[in-house]
Amino acid sequence: MPKKNKRKLFNYPWKYKEGFVISGILIFLGLIIGYFYKNPVSFPSFPTNLSIIITYTLLLTAFYKFENNNKIIQWLASIPAAITSTVLFTILSVLLGFISQVSSGTINTNDIWYRLGFTHLTTSWLFVFAYLFFITSLGFATVKLFMPFKKKKIGLLFSHAGLYIIILAGIAGSGDNIRSYFVLGSNQDFTDKVKDFNSDIYYKTPFKLQLLKFDIVEYNPKVVLVDAKTGYLILPDNNKHFIIDKGEKAEFLNWIIEIKEFLKYSFPKDTLSSSFTEWNIIPALPSAYIEIYDKNNNLINKDWCTCGNFSIPRKNIWVNEDYYFAMLSPEPKEYSSDIKAILPDGSEERFTLKVNSPKTISGWKLYQTGYNEQMGKWSDYSVIEAGRDPWLPAVYTGIFLLIFGAFYLFWLGGKSINGNKQKHEK
């Protein structure tokens, strides 16, 4: 121990101090370059990205194999480098966890925090350098576990190689990734125009889409008691949301409400909404006929009420001057678009897109993402995300390697760390 303390900075063998000094230098460089470069950093696209990561991996391997007496290489493949690089990466992630980030579409190059990279960390030079240190250390660790290969180390090898592949393929992929969206109007012809997620750039897709029908399956709406003075929403006494349905009852404070009639899709018979009738086309909305009793079973009030929508006003039902019952707008359970597509070869295909069940056509993945929320069920357009991610198989390979590694850790427990000390401290 005392010997270690006397060692001067950057005398071999390097340990933690050097790692932290290097991290400091990297932060400094990141800030300076970021300040003058001004723009968010992006990774080059295919085929440059592929050649960069292959060259990089080969270089790591070659350096480790042929320069294995080089003290710096030894250090980069050691735990102190792994820890300092992880700490640097952790610090930047902490910043990312606390500071609100601006999307790269809204660039304000004069803002000092923006230029230094703090408000767009993931595309900043700070991150570039932190990644570089981290991935280099991880890469050398992976190579080190490979050479010489031991069966016993297979789980560790999979963890390190898995993470290495995920990060590299993820970064390289960012150069080729397209995230964009269609806005398909309900009475619109086929279109191949998509807008980029983060900028105002439009692309053309090799296929064309048309929206045949958009639909939402809705939950029945909830009813809450509202304190008119404060605007607070009060739940029933059992603290469970009260979801409306014909014949349902619930107790709120001193009152009991009973749903005498519930129409999931209806339309007011007159302008005062004094009564409703079933109706199933735009702009139908939920309505209910409600009776309110006090605890002694005296009828306090009865009336129709509705949550209102873009075309029909809301109608609450009052208990007294201080409280009223209100129906909340129904929440979507599922929304979907019926789509017709014309593929590049001229053939047609029909399919339904739902949240959580994307569809792949000609190498693009399509997702149901949004609609006109003001109009809800009667939305006049549907937003379809269209993405291309040619690196996905590589990322998934890494993910599955790492999953395997995780199972290995689970079985071995603390036995996963064996004999490292003797190796280093001899």
Add this chain to the structure above:
Amino acid sequence: MNRINFSYIAISGIIFLVLSFLVFFLPIKKKQKRILANFFSIATVLLFVYFIITLWINLERPPLRTLGETRLWYAVFLPIIGLITFYRWKYFWFLAYSNLMTVLFIYINLRHPEVYNKTLMPALQSPWFVPHVIVYILSYAILGVSWIVSITGLLKAYSNLSGFAKIISVILSPLYFLIHLFSEDDDESSEKILKMADNIVFIGFAFLTLGLLFGALWAKEAWGHYWTWDPKETWALLTFLVYLIYIHIRSYHKEKTKLHLWILSISFVFLLAAWFGVNYMPSAKNSVHTYSQQD
């Protein structure tokens, strides 16, 4: 399933757990104590499994959405982990600890019954949802236990010091007392305690890794990208990174036990931030993970 029902279940659960704990004080043989304690722990697990199933059927969706609902799962998994750990590594006091923690969680649920909400937004209706959340809860439960072990180790390491450390150890002395009470093994050196922590950390870390990866796979299906630096994702990654640091430091300097104990106990702060701090951070304005706030 309303609140009244839950109170019955919760109180029976608490009684079982307290019994599993009190048997240690009975003047009977060690083996009998074990059988009784196991019996009561298993009874609690079954009780809460039953409750969760009925709640699930009742809500027509997995009860995994609000903090209160996730605490319910905690009440199932903690005793299970206690039992498994006991069978695998013979840490008997561990069972007592995890059962006490469970009592705490049930108690919190009793005092703050959270809104059980029937509706579930479309993005959450995915086959990935349940494994993702369960794996996370498991990992948090296990890493939480590793924190207790680290605190115990710290108390042990500083037990012959004075000043500040002494004050801390007095404050935490009930924990220390318990460790001694239930310890089967008299060798309580920091290294031994750390070995135990290692086992627990590696298991918890494996689940944490799975949670991150399942989340990524799901995000690809639901939101179009596997990683978007959403604040919740960022904090989960941070938790992953700090435990990664612990693992690597452990493998390198086996002798610096105090440092390891400190790192392990501080790592837990990141875990807590990831678990419930995120919703309150400025960066979380647009998080896809703050759905529980809509209520």
